Amino acid sequence: MEFFNLVLHLFIISFSLNNLLEYDNNNNKII
Incomplete structure (x- = not known):
């Protein structure tokens, strides 16, 4: 169970x- x-x-x-x-790629917020 722990492994699962x-x-x-x-x-x-x-x-x-x-x-x-x-989300970041679509909004071009990460350069």
Whole structure:
């Protein structure tokens, strides 16, 4: 169960980071 939770959290974190990167790229706020 701990391993499953670890993978689940990693997936959620990576998904969130991808969304943030796409948001920044679309708005050209990161130079």
